[in-house]
Amino acid sequence: MKKYSPLILLMILLTIPFQSCEDDLDVALNENQSEIDILNNPASAIKLANGVYSKNLEYDMNAFSWIGITSITSDDADKGSTPGDTGSDKNKLDALDFVSSSTSFTDVWKARYQGIGRANRALYYIQQLDLDPVFKNRLIGEIKFLRALWYFDLVRCFGGVPIVTTVIDVNDFESVNNIVYVRKSKQETYAQIELDLADAIEKLPLKSQYSQEDKGRATKGSAQALLAKAYLYQEKWQQSYDMAGEVINSGEYALLADYAQVWRQVGENKSESIFEVQATLTNGIQDYTNVQGPRGVPDMGWGFNTPSLSLTNSYEAGDLRKAATIMFIPSVLWDGIVAPTTLNNPRYNYKAYQSAVAEDWDGNRGMTAKNLRVLKYSDILLIRAEAGFHIGNTGEALSRINEIRHRAGLADAPDVTLQSIWKERRWEMAMEHDRWFDLVRTGQAQTAMAADGKTFVVGKHEVFPIPQEQITASGGRLTQNNGYN
Structure with a gap:
């Protein structure tokens, strides 16, 4: 097995099971440094x-x-x-x-x-x-x-x-x-x-x-x-x-x-x-929005994780959170984009939607500049x-x-x-x-x-x-x- 200095091993990803030293290493710094x-x-x-x-x-x-x-x-x-x-x-x-x-x-x-x-x-x-x-x-x-x-x-x-x-x-x-x-x-x-x-x-x-x-x-x-x-x-x-x-x-x-x-x-x-x-556009969360984007024509994603009827029907009348959470098909989206009946599902996750016209966008659906809210x-x-x-x-x-x-x-x-x-x-x-x-x-x-x-x-x-x-x-x-x- 190859031998690496402690520095080269600095950013090896610890995993269970452990990766061998021949696997790709995630080294953030110059490998010539001591x-x-x-x-x-x-x-x-x-x-x-x-x-x-x-x-x-x-x-x-x-x-x-x-x-x-x-x-x-x-x-x-x-x-x-x-x-x-x-x-x-x-x-x-x-x-x-x-x-x-x-x-x-x-x-x-x-x-x-x-x-x-x-x-x-x-x-x-x-x-x-x-x-x-x-x-x-x-x-x-x-x-x-x-x-x-x-x-x-x-x-x-x-x-x-x-x-x-x-x-x-x-x-x-x-x-x-x-x-x-x-x-x-x-x-x-x-x-x-x-x-x-x-x-x-x-x-x-x-x-x-x-x-x-x-x-x-x-x-x-x-x-x-x-x-x-x-x-x-x-x-x-x-x-x-x-x-x-x-x-x-x-x-x-x-x-x-x-x-x-x-x-x-x-x-x-x-x-x-x-x-x-x-x-960011150059360092985004890989495929988070793409996985959940509307699928069909036009193709905006893989179309997974669609809001259920159980959730849809649970809201009280007048609750503004419903329309902010669930993208209904067909509809005109908040940024003016038309989501037509040619999309595969009747509902999508609106919170995961990344706008191509009103937010930072470079066409790379797999690496969008959309932050993920963890604690609010x-x-x-x-x-x-x-x-x-x-x-x-x-x-x-x-x-x-x-x-x-x-x-x-x-x-x-x-x-x-x-x-x-x-x-x-x-x-x-x-x-x-x-x-x-x-x-x-x-x-x-x-x-x-x-x-x-x-x-x-x-x-x-x-x-x-x-x-x-x-x-x-x-x-x-x-x-x-x-x-x-």
């Missing part, structure tokens, strides 16, 4: 941090597979495309026919561990650099936020997972077998998420304290928002309520006046944005409401729900129930990769799936199967989730 060169060059730190962020742009992280397991599985969306186009395994995801060999689960698992590997290696080097302490701590906080975000995805998808927080030598078989290939409990995984986010909160600046050139980086509010959400999933109601309150009371965020603009270019990094994946202020208002309801603060819950309803063009709700909060969450967050997880964590999945003509198996479908190739590579050390082969 390790001491890097450690003595503070400018390297920002390159290392940016290399961690850039994983979010890759196809296997936030595109087809993530869309499939977070949205197509749910009652908010159908497979779409054409009846004969399975999308590799998206037909099985739509039918809740989960199998451990599915490409989507493999992609989601590997992409996040690759990101975690980048984070671990970047932290290893940055902690050794001679940097301004405030700047150094900020970069460490940013990277720990990203690592926590990816572990949050993993624990929601698979339950307890291996926790890798250090650089592992691929030739250290003992560490590989005892750390990389050993699942921790769900509780231990959340504990690691909380640990990373607590440190990030201490180290990160507020959104307003960043310069314009650093917009889009993780902030104190990003870490607080993700921690509030992680507490919510663990039913730590008081902690979730308090942490959401930190975000709200910071004065850093506010709802945009027009819900329809939240997912358009005009709304990027504005007051409602807590964390977005930053995309309305999500925090909903978290505050739900956690508040559970601790008996129904007044606060109702106030936050009505704040959201006002923006949606709806009248005040006279009172609040847990079910009404969940409904508002569905409408506010529709097609934003939360619905499946919300159904599972709130115990609504079996009933909601049955109403949508699907069978949710209690005791099995709360988590997805561990990818079979990972179990095989581990020699059986990784254990499979209940009910899967």
Whole structure:
């Protein structure tokens, strides 16, 4: 096997199973540099941090597979495309026919561990650099936020997972077998998420304290928002309520006046944005919009992940979020483009639409300059409401729900129930990769799936199967989730 210096190995993507040294390496820096060169060059730190962020742009992280397991599985969306186009395994995801060999689960698992590997290696080097302490701590906080975000995805998808927080030598078989290939409990995984986010909160600046050139980086509010959400999933109601309150009371965020603009270019990094994946024409999120673009004539995409009738029919009359979320065919779109009857499906995801005439566009559908919203202020208002309801603060819950309803063009709700909060969450967050997880964590999945003509198996479908190739590579050390082969 070829030998590479530690520097050349600097940005190898850590994956499970590990890639061999003969595989393509993602090396961000000059391969002729020595390790001491890097450690003595503070400018390297920002390159290392940016290399961690850039994983979010890759196809296997936030595109087809993530869309499939977070949205197509749910009652908010159908497979779409054409009846004969399975999308590799998206037909099985739509039918809740989960199998451990599915490409989507493999992609989601590997992409996040690759990101975690980048984070671990970047932290290893940055902690050794001679940097301004405030700047150094900020970069460490940013990277720990990203690592926590990816572990949050993993624990929601698979339950307890291996926790890798250090650089592992691929030739250290003992560490590989005892750390990389050993699942921790769900509780231990959340504990690691909380640990990373607590440190990030201490180290990160507020959104307003960043310069314009650093917009889009993780902030104190990003870490607080993700921690509030992680507490919510663990039913730590008081902690979730308090942490959401930190975000709200910071004065850093506010709802945009027009819900329809939240997912358009005009709304990027504005007051409602807590964390977005930053995309440009030359460095976009690979195929995120293309996967969901209208299919047919004219051809604007692959046509997957179409809003369901269940979602369409669920809105209250007059809810402005319906028309902002669902692209109805035929119609004239917000930018004046005509979406005719020659398109294959009657509905498409409007939030994923990238305008070729009113937004940055160079004709490359596979690499558009559309940011992906990961955490937004309305999500925090909903978290505050739900956690508040559970601790008996129904007044606060109702106030936050009505704040959201006002923006949606709806009248005040006279009172609040847990079910009404969940409904508002569905409408506010529709097609934003939360619905499946919300159904599972709130115990609504079996009933909601049955109403949508699907069978949710209690005791099995709360988590997805561990990818079979990972179990095989581990020699059986990784254990499979209940009910899967």
